[in-house]
Amino acid sequence: MNNQNFYLRLIALLLIIMAVFFYNGTVKDKEQAQDIADLTAKTESLEKQQDQILTALKETYEEQKTAAESNASSDVSSEADNKSEKDSTEDKENTEQADSEEADDSDNVYKNGTFEGSGTGYGGTITVQVTLEDDTITAVSVVSAPGEDSAYLSQGENVINSIISEQSTDVDTISGATFSSTGILEAVNDALSKAENA
Amino acid sequence: MKKKQRKVRLIRAAIQLIFFIAAPSLFSTAFAGIKSIFLAIGGQQSVTWNSFLDITALLLIITILFGRHFCGYACAFGSLGDALYELTAFIRTKCFGKKKKHGYPEEWVHRLQKVKYVILAFLLLSCITGFYSKLQGMSPWDVFSMLTTGRLPKSTYIVGTVLLILIMVGMCTQERFFCQFLCPMGAVFAIMPIIPGALFKRNRSNCVPKCTLCKKRCPAHLDIDGDTAHSGECICCHACTAVCPRRNIHTVVDKN
Numbered sequence: 001m002n003n004q005n006f007y008l009r010l011i012a013l014l015l016i017i018m019a020v021f022f023y024n025g026t027v028k029d030k031e032q033a034q035d036i037a038d039l040t041a042k043t044e045s046l047e048k049q050q051d052q053i054l055t056a057l058k059e060t061y062e063e064q065k066t067a068a069e070s071n072a073s074s075d076v077s078s079e080a081d082n083k084s085e086k087d088s089t090e091d092k093e094n095t096e097q098a099d100s101e102e103a104d105d106s107d108n109v110y111k112n113g114t115f116e117g118s119g120t121g122y123g124g125t126i127t128v129q130v131t132l133e134d135d136t137i138t139a140v141s142v143v144s145a146p147g148e149d150s151a152y153l154s155q156g157e158n159v160i161n162s163i164i165s166e167q168s169t170d171v172d173t174i175s176g177a178t179f180s181s182t183g184i185l186e187a188v189n190d191a192l193s194k195a196e197n198a
Numbered sequence: 199m200k201k202k203q204r205k206v207r208l209i210r211a212a213i214q215l216i217f218f219i220a221a222p223s224l225f226s227t228a229f230a231g232i233k234s235i236f237l238a239i240g241g242q243q244s245v246t247w248n249s250f251l252d253i254t255a256l257l258l259i260i261t262i263l264f265g266r267h268f269c270g271y272a273c274a275f276g277s278l279g280d281a282l283y284e285l286t287a288f289i290r291t292k293c294f295g296k297k298k299k300h301g302y303p304e305e306w307v308h309r310l311q312k313v314k315y316v317i318l319a320f321l322l323l324s325c326i327t328g329f330y331s332k333l334q335g336m337s338p339w340d341v342f343s344m345l346t347t348g349r350l351p352k353s354t355y356i357v358g359t360v361l362l363i364l365i366m367v368g369m370c371t372q373e374r375f376f377c378q379f380l381c382p383m384g385a386v387f388a389i390m391p392i393i394p395g396a397l398f399k400r401n402r403s404n405c406v407p408k409c410t411l412c413k414k415r416c417p418a419h420l421d422i423d424g425d426t427a428h429s430g431e432c433i434c435c436h437a438c439t440a441v442c443p444r445r446n447i448h449t450v451v452d453k454n
Contacts, residue, residue, distance in 0.1 A: 002394075003425045009391035020235065020245055027244040123347045147347070151227055151249035155234075175237060175330060176230035176250060178340065 108135045110195040116143065117194060119186025121156070122179035123147025130191040137164055140188055148180055156180025163188060206440040210270070214277040222274040222346040226339045227253045229383045236325035258390060265396040265449070266387050269377055269433040275342065276377050276433070279369040286370040301372045304419045310379040311418070311431060318385040338362035373417035377433060388430035398438060399424035400447045412438035412447055422447055 110132045118127045124147025131139040140160045145153055155177035162171040169189050173181040217224075231254030238245045257268050269276055290296045302310070324330045335354040338361040344351045351359050368375040377384045400412065400422050412422050415438060418431040422438050439447045 005425050005427055005429065006391050006394050009389060009430075012389070013391055023239060024244045027242065031244075122343070149223060149227070151253060152223075154249045155230075172331065175334075176233055178334070179344075 110135055115191040115195040117187045117191025119183040121148050121183025126183040126187050128187040132195055152177045152180045159184050203440040206436050213271045217272040218274045218277045223343050225273045225275055225383055228257045233325050236322045240326040240328050261387050261390050265392050265434045267434045270435045279374055279376050282369040283373045307419050313379050314385040318382040321382050394425045397424050397429050398422050398447055398449055404446050411441050415441040
């Protein structure tokens with residue numbers, strides 16, 4: 001038969017491509033099943049919580065009712081009680097407010113704000129911007145990477161997701177884009193060192 | 199005839215030089231695309247399209263339609279192999295007066311050509327099993343790509359550097375040593391269904407009896423018969439068309 005190698009290889013290639021699609025389909029199904037299981041578990045726990053809250057509310061309502069009935073005779077003293085209670089809660093609020101005002105970044109390891117750092121990637125310097133809020137890395141963006149191949153850089157940028165989810169630069173580099181992702185990690189470390197509180 | 203061979207070789211060298219300077223990392227990007235598929239499977243995630251796969255798909259489609267011209271003309275690592283081989287051949291003729299093309303015997307070449315499939319299988323299996331992350335610093339391609347950007351490899355790349363040196367020594371001993379015997383991307387290209395019309399074919403009835411000039415000149419020692427089990431090894435260097443005294447070798451596309 002003419003060109004039998006060609007046809008055999010064509011069939012093999014198509015089979016491989018189909019296998020990848022089939023694999024993707026099964027993974028998606030699995031993910032969906034997992035999502036559904038997670039959601040049902042969540043709604044169940046929420047329903048339980050709701051029941052608990054309702055019964056608790058009912059109990060307190062009944063307790064208060066009986067208490068109000070027994071206190072009905074001694075009105076005057078309870079009013080005074082109420083007033084003092086109010087005062088104390090106001091005080092509490094005030095102190096809390098002061099607390100939150102004090103909670104600026106001087107106690108934190110890192111200052112709040114956006115910091116720039118640079119590292120060496122595949123073909124030169126990569127500059128990134130790191131945004132910090134209460135010692136949490138909220139955003140990392142690549143500002144410039146002139147020496148980076150765009151295909152590698154966009155793969156390497158995936159390391160940013162792991163930095164943010166792990167809240168650490170001690171994460172695996174992206175294989176296939178080792179240099180770009182290492183450069184980004186270096187740059188983030190550099191930015192963090194600039195953000196440190198003295 | 200010699201003139202024509204020279205012309206074909208020079209045009210090819212010029213194109214290779216342009217690609218070497220402009221895009222020295224195409225081959226490893228294409229393979230990174232293949233790896234990304236298997237790494238995703240290894241991590242039990244769904245395979246998603248990424249920027250590496252753009253390059254992989256482009257090169258595979260070009261190969262299926264036109265044969266392995268990427269390997270012969272555009273791959274920086276292949277060009278490095280050609281340069282080292284030509285340099286060795288030049289030294290041999292100038293210093294030792296040996297004019298014959300040097301290389302391994304045909305049987306060895308055909309056997310060694312199977313090694314690249316083992317390497318491909320090993321790399322893809324290690325991607326699936328997660329062993330791949332332990333191989334960091336061992337890739338001679340990483341070291342090569344560092345060198346092409348003008349940086350010296352870091353100390354963690356000792357294994358890769360040693361492998362690269364060994365490969366470069368091998369490149370001097372046989373034309374297209376790495377591409378034929380070791381290249382995992384070459385293995386992928388070699389099993390692609392290249393359209394039979396793009397394959398080189400000779401009109402056997404018109405051949406000078408017992409000539410075999412084309413086979414001797416072919417870096418892969420192919421019979422040049424269009425679609426055969428070995429036809430994927432052809433890197434489209436066009437040496438056979440240039441060497442044939444009767445201009446008897448064409449692709450079907452050429453002929454029409």
